Amino acid sequence: MRNQLKFRSIFLVILCVFLLVTGFQQLYAQNAKKNKVRLKAQYVKIMDGEIAINIKATSKIKKKNIKVANLEITVYNELEDEKIKLGTTTTNIKGESKFVIKNTNAIKADSTNTYTIKISFKGNDSYKKASKSISFKDAVIKAKLITKDSLNYISATLIDKSTDSVIVDEGLAVQVQRLFSPLIIGKAFNTTDKNGTILVPIEKGIPGVNGNLIIEVVLDDSDNYGTVKALVNAPIGTPIIDESTFNKRTMWSPRNKTPLFILIFTNILIIGIWGILLYLITNLFKISKSKI
Amino acid sequence: MKNYDTLIKDLAPKKFGKRGVIWIIFLIAIIIAGIIAYIDQIIKGQVVTNMRDYALWGIYISNFVFFVATSFVGSVTVAILRLTNNTWRTPLVRIAEIISVAAIIMAGITIMIDMARPDRILNLFIHARLQSPITWDVIIIPTYIVISLLLLYFPLLPDFAILKKYFKEEKPSLSKRYGFLSLNWTGSKAQKILQEKSVKIIAIMIIPVGILLQTIDAWLFSTTYRVGWDSTNFAPYFISGAFVAGVGALVTVIYIVRKIKKLEYYITDSHFDKMGKLLVLACLIYLYFNINEYLIPAFTAKKGEAVHLDTLFTGHYATLFWLVTIGGLVVPIVVLLFKKGRKPLPMFFIGLIVVIGSWWKRYVIVTPTLLHPFLPIQGVPESWRHYFPSLHEWLITIATLAMALLIITLLVRYLPVIPIQRTADEQELLKTDKNTKS
Numbered sequence: 001m002r003n004q005l006k007f008r009s010i011f012l013v014i015l016c017v018f019l020l021v022t023g024f025q026q027l028y029a030q031n032a033k034k035n036k037v038r039l040k041a042q043y044v045k046i047m048d049g050e051i052a053i054n055i056k057a058t059s060k061i062k063k064k065n066i067k068v069a070n071l072e073i074t075v076y077n078e079l080e081d082e083k084i085k086l087g088t089t090t091t092n093i094k095g096e097s098k099f100v101i102k103n104t105n106a107i108k109a110d111s112t113n114t115y116t117i118k119i120s121f122k123g124n125d126s127y128k129k130a131s132k133s134i135s136f137k138d139a140v141i142k143a144k145l146i147t148k149d150s151l152n153y154i155s156a157t158l159i160d161k162s163t164d165s166v167i168v169d170e171g172l173a174v175q176v177q178r179l180f181s182p183l184i185i186g187k188a189f190n191t192t193d194k195n196g197t198i199l200v201p202i203e204k205g206i207p208g209v210n211g212n213l214i215i216e217v218v219l220d221d222s223d224n225y226g227t228v229k230a231l232v233n234a235p236i237g238t239p240i241i242d243e244s245t246f247n248k249r250t251m252w253s254p255r256n257k258t259p260l261f262i263l264i265f266t267n268i269l270i271i272g273i274w275g276i277l278l279y280l281i282t283n284l285f286k287i288s289k290s291k292i
Numbered sequence: 293m294k295n296y297d298t299l300i301k302d303l304a305p306k307k308f309g310k311r312g313v314i315w316i317i318f319l320i321a322i323i324i325a326g327i328i329a330y331i332d333q334i335i336k337g338q339v340v341t342n343m344r345d346y347a348l349w350g351i352y353i354s355n356f357v358f359f360v361a362t363s364f365v366g367s368v369t370v371a372i373l374r375l376t377n378n379t380w381r382t383p384l385v386r387i388a389e390i391i392s393v394a395a396i397i398m399a400g401i402t403i404m405i406d407m408a409r410p411d412r413i414l415n416l417f418i419h420a421r422l423q424s425p426i427t428w429d430v431i432i433i434p435t436y437i438v439i440s441l442l443l444l445y446f447p448l449l450p451d452f453a454i455l456k457k458y459f460k461e462e463k464p465s466l467s468k469r470y471g472f473l474s475l476n477w478t479g480s481k482a483q484k485i486l487q488e489k490s491v492k493i494i495a496i497m498i499i500p501v502g503i504l505l506q507t508i509d510a511w512l513f514s515t516t517y518r519v520g521w522d523s524t525n526f527a528p529y530f531i532s533g534a535f536v537a538g539v540g541a542l543v544t545v546i547y548i549v550r551k552i553k554k555l556e557y558y559i560t561d562s563h564f565d566k567m568g569k570l571l572v573l574a575c576l577i578y579l580y581f582n583i584n585e586y587l588i589p590a591f592t593a594k595k596g597e598a599v600h601l602d603t604l605f606t607g608h609y610a611t612l613f614w615l616v617t618i619g620g621l622v623v624p625i626v627v628l629l630f631k632k633g634r635k636p637l638p639m640f641f642i643g644l645i646v647v648i649g650s651w652w653k654r655y656v657i658v659t660p661t662l663l664h665p666f667l668p669i670q671g672v673p674e675s676w677r678h679y680f681p682s683l684h685e686w687l688i689t690i691a692t693l694a695m696a697l698l699i700i701t702l703l704v705r706y707l708p709v710i711p712i713q714r715t716a717d718e719q720e721l722l723k724t725d726k727n728t729k730s
Contacts, residue, residue, distance in 0.1 A: 255421040266422050266431075269504075273435055276497060280442055283490045287449065288475035290482040 034123070035059045037068055039132040041119050043226030047141055053134075055089065055097040055119055059127065067095030071121050075099050077107045078116040078133065084108070086117075113137055113162030137162055139225035141172070143217040145202075145234045152202040152236045154185075156217040158192050160225075166196025170219065174200045177214040177231075185215075208237030296716060300458050303712045305705060306553070312705070319698045326691020329684045330405060338408045340684040345669050347662045347679035352406035354654035355689045358537065359399035359696065360433075360509045361530070361650065365538030366392030366440050367502030369570075371495040380566055382718060383558045383710045387549060388542050389444040390707070394699035395541075396440050400433050402692050425515050428508045436505050443494045446487055450713035453477035506531045513657070519600040520661035523589075529581040533653065535574040536621070540646030543567050545700060547640035549709055558710050561636060568634030571646065575625045582617065600664045609660050616656055620649015 040056040053075060057068040071091045077084040086106060089097040099119075101107060109115045116135045123129035143156035154174050158167040171189030175182035183206070190198040198217075206213055212235050219228040245252075249259045308316065333340050343350040369388040373381035404410050420427040452474035459467035477483060510530035513521040523529070546567070550559040586604070589597055604613045624642045627633035633642070659679055669676075681689070 251423045253423070255419065258422045262422050266428070270431060273497070273501060276493060277435070277438055277442070280446075280490050280493060283486050284445075284475060287477065287483050287486050290480060290486070 034126060034128045035061055037071065037121055037127045037130040039073070039119055039121065039130050041117065041132050041134045042221060043115075043117065043134055043136045045139075045226065045228045047143075047228070047230040049229075049231070051101045053099040053101070053117055053119065055091065055099060057091045057095045057097075057121070067091075067093075068127065069093045069095055071095075071124075071127070073097060073099075074120050074122070076118045076120065078118050079108055079110055083118070109138070109162070134226070136222075136226040137224055139167065139219060139222075139228050141217050141219060141228050141230035143215075143230040143232050145215070145232055145236070152204075152234070154200045154202060154215055154217060154232060154234075155197060156200075156230065157195065157197045158219060158228075159196060166192070166194075167225075168192055168194055168196055170196075170222065172198050173216075173218045173220055174198070175216050175218065176206055176208075177216060182216060202234070202236060204236075204238075206237045207240045209240055211235055211237045211239040213237040299716055299719075300454060300712060302555070302557070303708045303710050303715065304455060304458050305708060308705060309552075312552075312701075316698070316701060319694045319701065322694040323691045323698065326688045326694070329687035329691070333405075333684055333688065334410070340682060342679055342682040342685065344676040344679075345672050346665070346676050347659060349406075349658055349662060350679060351655065351681040351685045351689050352402055354658040355651075355692060356399055356402040356406065357509060357530075357654040357658070358651045359395045359402055359692075360505060361534035361537040361654070362541050362647075363392045363395035363399060363436065363440065363538070364502050364506055364531070364534035365395075365542050366443055367498045368535055368538050368574075369542060370443060371498045371502075374491075374495045375499075379718065380563060382714055383555070384542065384546060384563060384567070386444075386447070386707065386709050386711055387546055387704070388538075389440065389447075390700055390703045390709070391538070391541050391545055392440045393437075393444055394696045394703070396433065396437050397699065398692050398696040400437060401695070403429070403433070405688055405692070425508060425511045429512060432501070432505050432508050436501060439494060439498050439501055442490075443498055446491045446494065447711055447714070448707065449474055449477045449483075449487055450479060451708045451711060453479070454712050455708065503531060506534045513661075517666070518661050519597045519664050519666070520589075520657070523585060525581060525584050529578075529585050532574065532578040532581050533650065536571070536578045536646060537650035539567065539571045539574050540624075540643045540650060543571060543639050543643030544647055547636055547643065549704055550636070553704075553709065555710065558715065564636045564639045565631070565634045568628045568639055568642075571639075571642070572625055572628035575621055575628070575646070579621050579625065582621065596664060596666050600660060603660050603664070604656070609656060612652060613656050616649045616653045620646055620653060 036059060038058045038060070040058075042054040043051075044054055045051045055073055057071045057073070059066050059068050069091055072088055073091065074088045075086040077086055084106075086101065087099065089099045091097045107115055107117070114135050114137055116133055118131060118133045120131040121127070121129055138161040140159045140161050141156055142159065143154060146153050146155050156172060156174075158170055158172060159165070160167050170192050172192060173189055174185045176185060185202060186200045190200055192198055202213075202215070212233060215232045215234050217230045217232070219225055221227050247257075249257045251259065251262075253259075329340075341350060341352075365388045369381060370385045370392075373385070404413060407413065416427070416430045420430065422428075452470045456467050456471040456474055459470065507527040507530070510526040514523055514526035516522070543564070546559060546563075550556060586601065590601055590605075593601055603609050624646050627638060627642055632638065663677060663679060
């Protein structure tokens with residue numbers, strides 16, 4: 001009987017502790033401090049290609065910048081008196097998202113020919129709400145490959161589309177697309193002249209698949225125009241010669257592509273040695289048969 | 293000079309004494325402990341070892357290299373001394389052959405122990421790539437096992453026939469077994485021609501095959517681009533190291549067998565003196581290669597190699613490195629240069645030191661290099677950057693050493709450790725005996 005009472009009281013104590021702990025957890029959860037989210041947006045326009053808003057979401061947690069994944073972000077086109085919803089996007093594991101503006105006519109400029117895009121996060125259990133606005137004017141890069149005295153150049157003109165005037169004293173980068181990061185050609189920035197034009201020589205000997213190079217002329221993260229990129233296909237590179245040993249007999253090939261010298265030498269050794277060993281084993285039989 | 297009957301009586305295998313039985317029980321107990329640890333390793337996987345991403349080869353591989361090195365004794369003492377017509381080799385060769393057989397069998401078993409999935413051993417043959425040194429090793433080890441067995445067996449044929457006759461009345465069942473093993477040996481001219489021819493072929497063949505075995509063993513390391521292994525010196529370095537380990541093991545076993553079987557008449561001080569000279573020659577050659585292997589890199593070392601050499605010379609492995617170099621190599625050379633140092637008892641201790649030094653030398657070759665890769669492995673626990681064998685690894689490794697000793701003990705028990713027929717022929721005892729009787 002005493003034991004039963006003892007068990008009951010132990011059970012009650014455990015139950016109380018469990019309920020208290022659960023209660024505190026809920027209490028803490030309600031009062032838990034939400035973290036701030038920092039949103040970054042970049043307008044990127046590729047000539048004759050897509051227009052996109054590149055979004056990055058980070059948060060400073062315990063003095064460390066953390067990339068915030070799975071944030072649902074709404075993208076708006078803001079005008080003086082109206083806010084047009086363009087769509088929503090979600091950040092990936094790197095805290096990044098690319099919102100492609102499929103229909104360029106969907107966004108409208110204000111009276112000063114400036115476009116304003118607002119990205120907005122409405123907040124969740126872990127993060128406070130946040131938003132970011134970017135403004136830009138529409139710019140165009142007209143780039144082409146020209147050849148003068150058997151030297152190749154990239155000629156590019158930067159134009160403000162809203163006023164249809166050239167943009168002077170703006171830095172453009174010329175680079176060749178590579179697998180990991182682009183290869184800069186010439187100076188880091190080539191300033192546009194009074195005609196809004198740059199002329200950059202392309203050195204010879206740049207390797208490309210079948211001799212084709214994709215040259216980019218980039219206005220990078222301009223305060224007024226965002227990022228604008230023009231791509232030029234230039235068949236002026238040195239063709240890449242495929243040096244793959246995939247179909248050759250090498251030391252690192254699979255067994256069906258063993259180098260012949262290894263096959264021959266090793267098999268001669270194996271057959272030679274085991275041939276002698278078999279001969280020696282037959283000698284044992286011969287010994288057992290020849291008593292006299 | 294002893295007569296023929298006394299000779300057979302002296303050299304015929306004898307039953308174990310009390311000490312022999314205790315020794316066997318001791319070895320079996322160690323082996324059982326090792327087998328239990330190995331079964332646990334198979335069940336739980338190699339997580340029971342301390343091998344991780346850094347030390348992916350550990351004590352098993354250094355132990356394997358030690359066994360391979362020790363098996364070289366068959367090529368050195370038997371074949372080389374035979375081909376150079378050194379007649380003093382007669383009482384020593386059989387023990388050398390026995391050690392060789394035991395060591396190479398255990399080398400084969402040890403490499404299987406290192407495999408996390410021994411059930412996949414057939415894949416080594418089915419999916420073998422002839423470009424891989426591992427495949428060369430898979431081919432050469434069974435080859436060397438067969439050669440070593442043949443080298444042991446062919447010269448035993450006349451002795452088996454003698455033992456068949458000797459035990460005929462006293463132990464008929466044992467006599468029957470020796471008779472079976474003697475392959476109807478009668479000593480006929482045809483049999484003698486075949487046997488002598490075969491022994492000569494094996495003696496010639498075992499030298500290049502032995503060198504090939506040690507070379508492949510060295511290439512397993514030197515074909516990997518790692519500090520301390522990436523050396524063109526590695527094959528001769530391994531061959532000379534094997535020479536030392538083999539002769540060291542031979543001296544040690546010969547001393548024990550001579551003492552237990554009371555063979556002082558057959559294995560004399562002069563034999564130890566000659567073995568001592570052979571061992572000092574082996575040690576000097578190995579020391580020369582050691583100087584090449586460590587001194588030149590010390591001059592030309594790049595960053596990665598300098599770190600590795602610092603670990604050996606003054607760092608974590610310095611004590612072990614200098615113990616195996618000075619204790620296992622320099623001290624034996626100094627002692628063996630003196631005639632008194634080549635007496636049986638000092639020779640036994642020197643042989644023992646050389647064998648222990650040789651074992652740890654392989655550990656020094658394998659482990660520190662693995663802990664210093666050119667590119668550090670990222671995202672692994674700090675403990676993985678260090679290696680010392682786990683209890684499982686020690687139990688299994690010690691069991692393999694005990695197994696080698698058990699094979700040697702059993703072969704020493706059932707085989708005549710000194711060739712009876714050859715000793716008799718050399719002493720022309722049969723002839724003398726017959727003359728006396730007539």
